[in-house]
Amino acid sequence: MKQVMNSVSLLGVCLASILVASGVRAEDKLDALSKSEDNWVMAGKNYSANHFSTLTQINTENVKTLRPAWSFSTGLLSGHEGAPLIVDGKMYIHTSFPNNTFALSLDDPTRILWQDKPKQPATARAVACCDIVNRGLAYWPGDDKSPPLIVKTLLEGTVSALNANTGELVWKIENSDYKVGSTLTVAPHIYKDKVLIGSSGAELGVRGYMTAYDVRNGEQKWRAYATGPDSDLLIGDAFNKANPHYGQKGLGTATWEGDAWKIGGGTNWGWFAYDPGTNLVYYGTGNPAPWNETMRPGDNKWSMTIFGRDLDTGEAKFGYQKTPHDEWDYAGVNVMMLSEQKDQNGKLRKLLTHPDRNGIVYTLDRTDGTLVSANKIDDTVNEFKRVDLKSGLPIRDPEYGTRMDHLAKDICPSAMGYHNQGFDSYDPNKELFFMGINHICMDWEPFMLPYRAGQFFVGATLSMYPGPKGDRQKYEGLGQVKAYNAITGKFKWEKMERFAVWGGTVATAGNLVFYGTLDGFIKARNSDTGELLWKFKLPSGVIGYPIVYQHKGAEYVAINYGVGGWPGVGLVFDLQDPTAGLGAVGAFKQLANYTQMGGGVMVFSLNGKGPYDDPNLGEYSAN
Amino acid sequence: MQHAKYAFYVAVAVCLAPIGAAHAYDGANCKAPGNCWEPKPGFPEKIAGSKYDPKHDPKEIAKQQASIDSMEARNAKRVAHFKKSGKWVFDVDKIPE
Numbered sequence: 001m002k003q004v005m006n007s008v009s010l011l012g013v014c015l016a017s018i019l020v021a022s023g024v025r026a027e028d029k030l031d032a033l034s035k036s037e038d039n040w041v042m043a044g045k046n047y048s049a050n051h052f053s054t055l056t057q058i059n060t061e062n063v064k065t066l067r068p069a070w071s072f073s074t075g076l077l078s079g080h081e082g083a084p085l086i087v088d089g090k091m092y093i094h095t096s097f098p099n100n101t102f103a104l105s106l107d108d109p110t111r112i113l114w115q116d117k118p119k120q121p122a123t124a125r126a127v128a129c130c131d132i133v134n135r136g137l138a139y140w141p142g143d144d145k146s147p148p149l150i151v152k153t154l155l156e157g158t159v160s161a162l163n164a165n166t167g168e169l170v171w172k173i174e175n176s177d178y179k180v181g182s183t184l185t186v187a188p189h190i191y192k193d194k195v196l197i198g199s200s201g202a203e204l205g206v207r208g209y210m211t212a213y214d215v216r217n218g219e220q221k222w223r224a225y226a227t228g229p230d231s232d233l234l235i236g237d238a239f240n241k242a243n244p245h246y247g248q249k250g251l252g253t254a255t256w257e258g259d260a261w262k263i264g265g266g267t268n269w270g271w272f273a274y275d276p277g278t279n280l281v282y283y284g285t286g287n288p289a290p291w292n293e294t295m296r297p298g299d300n301k302w303s304m305t306i307f308g309r310d311l312d313t314g315e316a317k318f319g320y321q322k323t324p325h326d327e328w329d330y331a332g333v334n335v336m337m338l339s340e341q342k343d344q345n346g347k348l349r350k351l352l353t354h355p356d357r358n359g360i361v362y363t364l365d366r367t368d369g370t371l372v373s374a375n376k377i378d379d380t381v382n383e384f385k386r387v388d389l390k391s392g393l394p395i396r397d398p399e400y401g402t403r404m405d406h407l408a409k410d411i412c413p414s415a416m417g418y419h420n421q422g423f424d425s426y427d428p429n430k431e432l433f434f435m436g437i438n439h440i441c442m443d444w445e446p447f448m449l450p451y452r453a454g455q456f457f458v459g460a461t462l463s464m465y466p467g468p469k470g471d472r473q474k475y476e477g478l479g480q481v482k483a484y485n486a487i488t489g490k491f492k493w494e495k496m497e498r499f500a501v502w503g504g505t506v507a508t509a510g511n512l513v514f515y516g517t518l519d520g521f522i523k524a525r526n527s528d529t530g531e532l533l534w535k536f537k538l539p540s541g542v543i544g545y546p547i548v549y550q551h552k553g554a555e556y557v558a559i560n561y562g563v564g565g566w567p568g569v570g571l572v573f574d575l576q577d578p579t580a581g582l583g584a585v586g587a588f589k590q591l592a593n594y595t596q597m598g599g600g601v602m603v604f605s606l607n608g609k610g611p612y613d614d615p616n617l618g619e620y621s622a623n
Numbered sequence: 624m625q626h627a628k629y630a631f632y633v634a635v636a637v638c639l640a641p642i643g644a645a646h647a648y649d650g651a652n653c654k655a656p657g658n659c660w661e662p663k664p665g666f667p668e669k670i671a672g673s674k675y676d677p678k679h680d681p682k683e684i685a686k687q688q689a690s691i692d693s694m695e696a697r698n699a700k701r702v703a704h705f706k707k708s709g710k711w712v713f714d715v716d717k718i719p720e
Contacts, residue, residue: 171711173701174694180687207687219702220695247657255658257669260677262684295677297670299660324650325660391651393659398647403663404675451679453686 028192029141031276033087040086040547041139043187044423048338049273051425051506053548057555059510062606063524063534069556069603069610070109074100077597078572079543079564081421081503082136082187084601086549086558088148092139092164093601096564097125097132097155103167106551108611110618114167116152116160124156124178127454128185129203129582130566133543135271135421136187138195139164140215146170149215151195153184159197161218171218175199175211180453182206184269189281190215191274191311196281198272202265202331203582205289205457208303210268212314222314226266226285226302228252233302234314242368246320246392247301255299255324263451264296265289266303270333271423273352278367280308280317282338282352286331291415292446292459294404299324304332306354306362308369318369320392323358327402328383328444329415329460330357335504337426337433341487343372353486355424355435357417360387360394363486375489377418377437378480380468383411402460407445414442414464415583416566422504423545425513427527430483432492434513434527436501437480439467440587462583469496475590481505481515483530493530499591500567504545506557514557516542518567519594522559522604540598541568541591554605562599563591572597 033039034046037055045051058066074080078096085092086106090113093102098120103113125132132155140161142148148164157176162169175197176182181204189196195213199206208226213219225232233252240246253261265288272283285307288300304323309316323330337353352366359381363372374387383401384394400411412418422436443463451457470477479497484490499518506514513527518541524534541563548557564572567588569581578586603610611617646664653659667673697715704718705711712718 169711171701171705172713173698177687177690177694180690182687182690209691217702217705218698219706220698245656247655251657255660258671259679259681259684262687263679294666294675295670297660297662297668299658301657321657388651391653393650393653396648396650398649398663401648401663403666448675448677451677451683453683 028276030139030190030192033141037550040083040549042085043082043136043138043189043271044273047191047274047276049271049335050337050339050428051423051504051545052427053506053508055508055548055550055555056510057550058508058512058557058606060512060526060533063512065607066524066534066536066557066604067608068536069605069608070612071600071602072102072104072109073600074102076100076599078562078599079131079133079568080560080562080599081133081544081565083544083547083560084558085137085139086547087139089551091558092137092150094134094137094152095599096134096562099134099152099154101137101150101152101162101167106611108618116162116167118154120154120156121178124183127178127181127201127204128155128183131564131569131572133185133565135185138188138190140190146216151188151190151215153186153188153197155183155185157182157184159184159188159195159213159218161215173213173218176201180206181455186269189272191281194221194311196272198268198270198283200267200269202267202286202289203456203458204454205263205265205451206267207262207264208267208285210283212311224309224314224316226268227256227261227264234309234316236315239316240318240369243318243320243370243392246318246369251299251301255301257297260296263289263457264300264303268333270421271335273336273338274311275338275350275366277350278308279311280366281311282306282308282336282366284332284334284336284354286333287326287329290449290457290459291329292404292448293325293327293402294446295448295459300326304330306332306364306369308366320364320369320371322356322360322362323394328358328411330417332356334419334421335423337424338366339426339428339486341431343487351486353426353433355419357413357419358384359413359418360384361484361486373486373489377435378439378467380412381418402444402446404446404448407443409443410441411444412441412467413438414440414587415462416440416464416500416587420500420502420566422502425505425507427507429509430527431485432527433484433486434505434507435482435484436503436505436515437482438500439470439478439480440464440500441467442583458582461579463579464583464587475587478587481525481530483527495525495530499588502565502567503543506546506548508548514546514548516544516546516559516561518542518563518591520561520563522546536604538602539600541595543568554609556603556605558601558603560601563595563597567591
């Protein structure tokens with residue numbers, strides 16, 4: 001009898017595991033959708049966040065015939081970051097504040113299928129540090145209980161989920177409170193059935209946190225802070241086991257004086273990646289607050305950190321702090337791109353590569369956080385002499401540090417970083433990363449200031465200008481595009497750009513790399529050589545990234561236009577003082593001679609082939 | 624001999640002095656793993672009571688957590704009602720008890 005019982009329970013366990021396994025597969029419909037070139041279902045294109053398309057219809061031979069197929073104005077100005085999503089024959093478009101959403105049919109973009117226009121308090125605009133931008137939407141394919149969803153963040157701090165077919169609200173929760181300076185510009189990232197939401201507001205002393213919600217109903221599953229007690233950080237016994245020298249327990253308070261960690265920054269408003277194999281989510285935390293380093297002695301952990309967290313529990317498996325005790329606002333939120341490559345010993349490794357604001361491109365083993373390489377994005381980086389791979393510590397050059405009662409000069413990179421929020425790409429065949437880079441240096445002097453919740457808490461005056469390879473008289477030559485190998489550390493090619501390449505890149509198997517520029521072009525370069533093969537003059541500058549998809553046999557490239565973001569604040573808010581806009585106004589004083597504000601999407605194809613090849617499409621007819 | 628010894632000490636002092644003074648914070652001297660901060664030359668180890676004391680108001684720095692706690696409480700009510708009724712009500716005052 002006992003044996004029978006045991007067999008029965010064993011059978012039960014087997015059945016349960018089969019059910020669980022199939023359940024996991026069902027949840028990964030999103031992963032499956034991302035593998036079709038008909039779709040662009042998430043920021044990053046796929047869980048690996050490589051922005052690589054296998055499409056070859058548009059290639060180095062014919063890219064010269066790329067022409068606009070159709071376009072759409074969002075009806076709003078200010079910076080248009082991120083990119084539309086493409087799924088199920090529809091394009092989903094998002095905007096700057098007040099964060100409207102539009103759904104269009106790829107077959108006939110004439111009529112807007114649905115639109116969501118949130119009502120938000122205008123005062124939320126006043127606490128946005130760097131223009132009223134938003135980095136995009138997330139899509140979830142639905143299940144038998146819930147319709148497919150479009151999930152979006154609003155500047156005021158709420159997160160809403162809309163029925164992807166109708167635009168109707170399914171749920172809406174409060175993640176951040178603009179009244180304490182906490183806003184949302186980050187794109188939601190959906191992995192399996194979790195929505196991950198970052199945070200913004202380190203310039204107003206906001207202590208950063210990452211939150212996971214159940215995509216079906218908005219229920220909070222976990223919340224992990226960037227500073228404070230280990231219980232708030234979700235740091236357990238397994239944290240940094242493979243690399244104890246990175247630091248382990250107690251450092252979220254021990255590397256601060258007193259309660260300063262409570263207003264310590266570390267918000268994460270950049271991009272994430274996910275590996276279903278490790279079940280870890282990868283992202284970087286931002287800068288500590290305030291910018292005045294003298295007001296926060298200590299390493300200020302765990303700001304400026306590359307985290308690997310379990311998707312289901314939020315528990316941190318590893319955390320590597322790139323910039324201990326930041327003195328330059330090198331907010332460590334930049335893009336994470338996953339790859340599998342052989343290291344210098346010939347060992348195949350699962351990697352993540354991350355070009356940081358601080359001028360270093362980091363490559364870590366994404367299973368345990370071990371450093372594989374840390375190379376300068378440009379040889380003009382001077383605040384760190386190098387990164388010691390063994391200790392993981394950056395060796396600082398004290399000459400380029402900042403401190404009270406001192407005007408530091410010629411620091412490279414500037415606070416805008418040698419890389420900012422742009423979402424770059426990785427070609428797995430060529431094993432090359434295509435990075436949009438900034439070439440901006442700065443002078444910096446801090447000042448004392450009090451903290452008042454809801455008010456700016458920066459405490460530094462900056463002047464920014466082109467780096468050594470740019471033109472410091474004309475204020476041009478503020479950007480670069482480079483092709484980089486993370487194992488050898490070598491750049492296959494490097495090209496200068498007039499302005500910072502702010503929006504990121506996309507690579508294709510057609511041997512092309514596409515990107516937009518602040519002076520209003522979409523460009524295509526040969527991904528082997530960097531040769532400029534094609535460009536088109538858009539209505540306004542670009543701070544988002546291009547996407548590539550196919551629809552009914554034709555390959556399309558789409559991109560948001562609408563200049564803004566941090567580099568555009570002078571132009572957007574009509575500022576003249578070169579130190580205004582946290583120092584960006586001076587650096588980008590030439591931008592207004594090349595572009596003005598805009599807001600919309602342009603879609604390109606070979607010879608402009610598209611839905612309106614038949615001019616009768618979308619025409620009014622009496623019956 | 625005495626002079627030579629004196630000269631030697633002077634030489635040692637001269638050589639060491641700049642090293643001491645130039646021992647600026649380079650991030651490589653760690654008190655513990657993950658804890659490598661040092662004050663810069665002329666700056667204090669602790670800023671409390673110094674001329675750089677930020678004098679944070681405990682009431683101000685408690686505001687963020689209070690705000691998050693109340694948002695979490697409101698969200699929990701919204702989700703509970705949604706799970707029960709299938710209807711999303713954002714305004715918690717309109718959620719039936």
